[in-house]
Each structure stands twice: as structure tokens, then as C-alpha cells.
Amino acid sequence: MSLLVVGSVALDTVETPFGRADDALGGSATFFSAAASLLHPVQLVGVVGDDYPTASLDFLAERGVDLAGLETAAGESFRWSGVYSYDLNSRETLETRLGVFADFSPKIPEQFRDAEWVFLGNIDPELQINVLDQVHKPRFVACDTMNLWIEIKRSRLMDLLKRVDLLMVNDSEARQLAGTHNLSKAARWIMDRGPRYLIIKKGEHGAILFTPQSTFFAPGYPLEEVFDPTGAGDAFAGGFMAHVAKCGTLDDADLRRAVVYGSVLGSFAVEAFSIERFKDLTADEIEERARHFRDMTMFELAVDASV
Amino acid sequence: MSLLVVGSVALDTVETPFGRADDALGGSATFFSAAASLLHPVQLVGVVGDDYPTASLDFLAERGVDLAGLETAAGESFRWSGVYSYDLNSRETLETRLGVFADFSPKIPEQFRDAEWVFLGNIDPELQINVLDQVHKPRFVACDTMNLWIEIKRSRLMDLLKRVDLLMVNDSEARQLAGTHNLSKAARWIMDRGPRYLIIKKGEHGAILFTPQSTFFAPGYPLEEVFDPTGAGDAFAGGFMAHVAKCGTLDDADLRRAVVYGSVLGSFAVEAFSIERFKDLTADEIEERARHFRDMTMFELAVDASV
Numbered sequence: 001m002s003l004l005v006v007g008s009v010a011l012d013t014v015e016t017p018f019g020r021a022d023d024a025l026g027g028s029a030t031f032f033s034a035a036a037s038l039l040h041p042v043q044l045v046g047v048v049g050d051d052y053p054t055a056s057l058d059f060l061a062e063r064g065v066d067l068a069g070l071e072t073a074a075g076e077s078f079r080w081s082g083v084y085s086y087d088l089n090s091r092e093t094l095e096t097r098l099g100v101f102a103d104f105s106p107k108i109p110e111q112f113r114d115a116e117w118v119f120l121g122n123i124d125p126e127l128q129i130n131v132l133d134q135v136h137k138p139r140f141v142a143c144d145t146m147n148l149w150i151e152i153k154r155s156r157l158m159d160l161l162k163r164v165d166l167l168m169v170n171d172s173e174a175r176q177l178a179g180t181h182n183l184s185k186a187a188r189w190i191m192d193r194g195p196r197y198l199i200i201k202k203g204e205h206g207a208i209l210f211t212p213q214s215t216f217f218a219p220g221y222p223l224e225e226v227f228d229p230t231g232a233g234d235a236f237a238g239g240f241m242a243h244v245a246k247c248g249t250l251d252d253a254d255l256r257r258a259v260v261y262g263s264v265l266g267s268f269a270v271e272a273f274s275i276e277r278f279k280d281l282t283a284d285e286i287e288e289r290a291r292h293f294r295d296m297t298m299f300e301l302a303v304d305a306s307v
Numbered sequence: 308m309s310l311l312v313v314g315s316v317a318l319d320t321v322e323t324p325f326g327r328a329d330d331a332l333g334g335s336a337t338f339f340s341a342a343a344s345l346l347h348p349v350q351l352v353g354v355v356g357d358d359y360p361t362a363s364l365d366f367l368a369e370r371g372v373d374l375a376g377l378e379t380a381a382g383e384s385f386r387w388s389g390v391y392s393y394d395l396n397s398r399e400t401l402e403t404r405l406g407v408f409a410d411f412s413p414k415i416p417e418q419f420r421d422a423e424w425v426f427l428g429n430i431d432p433e434l435q436i437n438v439l440d441q442v443h444k445p446r447f448v449a450c451d452t453m454n455l456w457i458e459i460k461r462s463r464l465m466d467l468l469k470r471v472d473l474l475m476v477n478d479s480e481a482r483q484l485a486g487t488h489n490l491s492k493a494a495r496w497i498m499d500r501g502p503r504y505l506i507i508k509k510g511e512h513g514a515i516l517f518t519p520q521s522t523f524f525a526p527g528y529p530l531e532e533v534f535d536p537t538g539a540g541d542a543f544a545g546g547f548m549a550h551v552a553k554c555g556t557l558d559d560a561d562l563r564r565a566v567v568y569g570s571v572l573g574s575f576a577v578e579a580f581s582i583e584r585f586k587d588l589t590a591d592e593i594e595e596r597a598r599h600f601r602d603m604t605m606f607e608l609a610v611d612a613s614v
Contacts, residue, residue, distance in 0.1 A: 222490065
């Protein structure tokens with residue numbers, strides 16, 4: 001039941017109202033793996049420059065992240081720096097230096113090509129398709145994307161959508177992709193174009209899972225202290241995919257539970273800079289927060305529901 | 308188990324991307340009553356001018372809205388007109404003509420003073436306090452307010468909060484009142500100042516109920532066609548209060564269910580202009596949507612939740 005992630009492995013410089021981190025571990029594949037590996041082994045494919053502090057990824061390897069697909073290329077690692085607004089709801093990118101990521105062409109190691117569960121982090125749809133050409137027969141492929149690709153690579157993105165089982169985007173991306181403000185309409189539009197499943201992430205407002213059978217709403221986890229929102233979406237993806245891989249099934253009940261685990265991991269991600277919160281996070285803490293999600297959303301209708 | 312509402316009874320001129328309504332029935336007490344009366348009888352207190360088409364409220368009277376407290380004063384009725392943005396997420400007020408509402412001083416008819424369940428619609432906190440001075444011993448008082456009163460009548464509003472059981476506001480009002488962007492912190496701040504219960508409405512993102520025991524998240528109902536958002540909050544309040552009055556109890560389970568009925572009635576409100584959607588709405592439609600809310604939010608954690 002191997003779980004493969006392809007995405008960026010970066011160094012982030014982040015400024016929030018609560019502090020600043022310089023050249024901290026970041027990137028979609030990093031956040032995904034740090035979260036997912038708490039629930040299930042992960043195979044990572046990505047590229048770093050020869051300046052990357054790869055030893056700081058050792059703790060991931062120790063808990064089941066196979067880094068055989070992490071290529072080191074001559075040059076500078078992918079660096080992103082940004083600053084968040086006082087309410088953490090918006091951020092400004094100060095600098096993006098692609099470095100070795102500019103020439104990234106994912107090479108899936110032979111031993112990863114039988115992966116059953118595949119997550120394509122937010123990279124050029126061209127490369128995401130390239131990854132799908134290399135894996136043999138995955139049972140379930142999920143992908144992320146972003147406004148940039150929707151704008152400049154729409155046609156390739158639409159090709160990709162025909163080949164994935166699930167698209168995971170945030171609400172503004174869903175609206176942009178479908179060209180409608182209404183999320184229900186946007187969901188239908190997207191699912192008519194390939195993905196059998198769709199997750200729309202709404203930040204502090206939670207996430208919505210659309211399947212052919214049903215729609216499921218998970219709230220955002222109410223945190224009194226959000227420290228750094230960077231990576232929350234990728235941690236969500238990690239929690240979601242790891243739970244799916246662990247279950248090995250795609251019933252609505254399993255997918256709903258996976259959304260909850262995604263939400264749980266996403267909520268932990270924002271409690272500290274970078275992937276710090278995942279270093280000592282325990283299974284008990286994860287389960288406790290999952291139970292809290294259930295407690296926050298359950299209700300019973302009256303047995304006699306006559307008005 | 309009588310349910311009393313005090314609020315505005317107005318004429319709204321509304322323009323949305325989908326059309327326009329002129330001098331349509333509006334106002335907080337009107338929306339509240341139109342929604343609540345589908346579940347429970349209502350006693351209404353408000354004022355209209357001698358130009359108000361009171362006959363158009365007959366259908367409310369026929370289904371249990373006691374209009375004995377609806378005063379007709381010489382002069383013009385309260386009129387509001389506004390235009391919604393293309394995505395319906397923001398609106399601009401074009402005109403507010405208070406008319407007879409400017410001198411409104413709620414007079415609670417003797418036969419309403421024993422009301423057990425009281426909803427104070429969004430009016431001057433001075434008047435809301437005035438209402439509380441006239442009712443004898445309500446079991447449960449809920450109130451709404453708005454940014455204007457938070458700004459210019461903060462001190463009286465804080466006096467009011469000490470005397471109500473539940474405050475029902477939208478997220479921006481909660482943030483403004485508490486002076487913090489974080490909703491969890493804002494909730495704690497507000498509940499430290501009087502109300503035992505708090506509902507924060509988040510429009511399309513749903514509503515949150517805070518009680519001393521727990522927090523409950525209800526999603527926004529996913530509609531493909533939102534016609535006119537006016538009155539959704541008051542219809543929510545009507546559904547919520549009517550269910551509470553019908554139950555007669557204030558257990559967390561009852562309050563959660565009441566939030567769901569509030570969400571259901573709020574979601575119907577936006578499907579048509581004014582209170583049109585409530586005219587022929589059936590009990591079956593209400594129950595069906597309540598069940599849909601349950602289906603959209605339920606999930607099971609694994610029995611063996613070991614990671």
C-alpha cells in the first residue's frame with residue numbers, strides 16, 4: 001500500500017505577526033511527508049540544491065519517509081519567502097527563487113513505480129503528467145494545483161484532470177478553474193471534467209469533500225493561536241492521503257474520515273513554523289483532535305421529526 | 308412556551324444580480340416570524356407607518372404570528388434599499404429611511420409579557436434593554452446587534468449583554484465587539500461578559516454555537532442558486548428560537564439541533580426575494596433539509612483508532 005508524493009522540497013523564509021523563520025524546511029513534499037509519515041510510510045520524489053541541509057530531513061527517514069527519490073542537483077535549492085498579514089488571512093510573496101527546481105524533471109525510482117497511492121503536489125501540470133507516465137498502475141491519484149497553472153497551463157491541467165481521481169484545491173482556485181463564484185457549481189464543473197472526487201479547502205472555514213455519492217463538510221479546527229499558515233494545505237493532503245492508504249478503501253465513510261485526519265494534520269501544521277510541530281507530535285494527540293472534530297460536528301435529529 | 312420577537316418591520320428595495328424587488332416585506336421581525344412560525348407560534352412587536360401594506364402580513368397571522376404588538380404610527384414605514392455584489396458576498400446600502408422607526412419605543416402588550424422565549428432583533432440596545440424591562444421572567448433571551456451599535460452604543464450594548472442568555476452575531480461583528488481577529492478568542496471574550504451562549508454566523512461558511520460545555524460547527528447549506536441573501540440571519544434566528552421554544556429545553560443536543568433548524572430556515576430565505584420562500588414552505592421540506600445537514604456532516608472514527 002505504498003504512498004508516493006512528488007512535489008517541492010524548499011527553504012522558506014516566513015514572517016508572521018508572531019515571528020520570523022529563515023531558510024526553514026518547506027515545500028509541498030516536505031509538509032506532506034512530515035504529516036503523512038505520522039500515519040503511514042511515504043515515498044518522496046523531489047529535488048534540492050547542493051546547499052540543502054539534507055541532514056535535517058533525517059528524522060523523516062527515521063519514521064518511514066523513503067528519500068530515495070530526493071535528487072540533489074548542482075545549484076541553489078528552491079527558496080520562497082513571504083510575509084503574512086496581521087490576521088494571517090493573506091500573504092505577500094517577497095521572493096521566489098526556483099534554483100534547481102527550474103529544471104526539475106521528476107525521476108521516479110524503479111522501486112517507487114508500483115506505488116498504489118500517489119499525490120502530485122503543486123508543480124507544473126506538465127511534470128505532474130510526466131510522473132503519471134512513470135508510475136505503473138496506481139489505485140488512486142490525487143493532485144494539487146494553483147492559480148499560476150490555471151492561468152498559464154490550463155490546457156495541460158485539463159489533460160491532467162482526466163487522469164486523476166481526486167483534485168484538491170482551495171476555494172479561490174476552484175472558482176478560478178471553473179469560472180464561477182458558486183462553489184457547488186464549481187464542484188460540479190470540475191467533476192464533469194475528470195476527477196471522481198474533489199476536495200475544496202477553505203482555510204479557517206474547513207474543507208468540503210465531493211464524491212459521486214455525497215458532499216461532506218469538515219469545519220476548520222478552532223485554534224486560539226495560529227502561528228504560521230504555511231504548509232497547512234500540504235499537511236492536510238498528507239493526513240488525507242496517509243489515512244486513505246492506511247484504509248486501502250475508498251468508501252465515502254473512509255474518505256470522510258480521511259478529510260478529518262487531513263484537517264487534524266493541517267491544524268497542527270499552523271501551530272509552529274515550518275514542520276516543527278510534526279517533529280514530536282504523537283498518535284494520541286492526533287486521535288484526540290480527531291475525536292474533537294467529531295464532538296464539534298455531531299448532532300442528532302429528533303426521532304420524531306414531525307414539525 | 309410563548310416566543311416573542313421585537314424588531315423591525317420594513318419595506319426593502321433590493322437589487323441582486325438576479326433581479327430586483329421594490330418595497331418588498333422586510334425587517335428583522337418579519338423574517339424572524341416568517342421562518343419561526345413554520346415551527347412554533349410567534350408574538351411580534353414592532354412598528355410600521357400608515358403606508359404599510361399590513362394585509363400582506365395576513366398569511367403570518369393565519370399561521371400563528373400574533374400581531375397584537377404591531378403598532379401602526381402616523382408617517383412613513385422604515386425603508387431600506389441596497390444592492391448586492393455579483394458574488395452576493397457584499398452589499399451596499401443605497402438608502403435607509405427610518406420613518407416611524409426613528410421614534411420606535413417598543414410597547415409589549417400585557418398578554419406578551421409572560422413570554423418565556425424572547426428574541427431581540429437588531430435594534431438600538433437602549434430599546435432592547437427597554438424590552439427586557441417590560442417582560443416578566445423569560446426563560447431565555449437571545450439578541451442580535453450590528454456594527455453601528457458596537458460603535459456608537461458600546462456601553463449600553465455591554466449592559467445588555469449582562470442580561471441576555473445568547474448573543475447571535477456574524478463573524479465580523481464578533482471580531483469588532485471583542486477587538487480580536489481570532490474567532491475562538493472573540494467568543495471567549497464575549498462569553499466572559501454575560502451571554503452563557505453565543506452563535507457566530509459566517510454566512511456561506513455556516514455558524515458556530517458556543518456553550519459552556521462545547522463548540523458546535525454547522526456548515527452553510529450548499530446552494531447552487533442564491534437569489535437574495537437579505538434576511539438570512541433573521542430567518543436563522545427564527546428557526547433557532549422556534550426550535551428551542553418547541554423543545555423547551557436548553558441541553559447542548561437541543562441547541563445544536565436548533566442551530567441546524569436555523570441554518571435550514573436561513574438557507575430557504577435566500578432562495579427568493581423577501582419572505583416569499585416561506586409562504587409555501589412545507590414541514591417536509593424543512594425536515595428533508597435538516598436530514599441533509601446531518602448527512603453532510605456525519606462521520607465515524609474507526610472503532611480501533613490506534614495509529
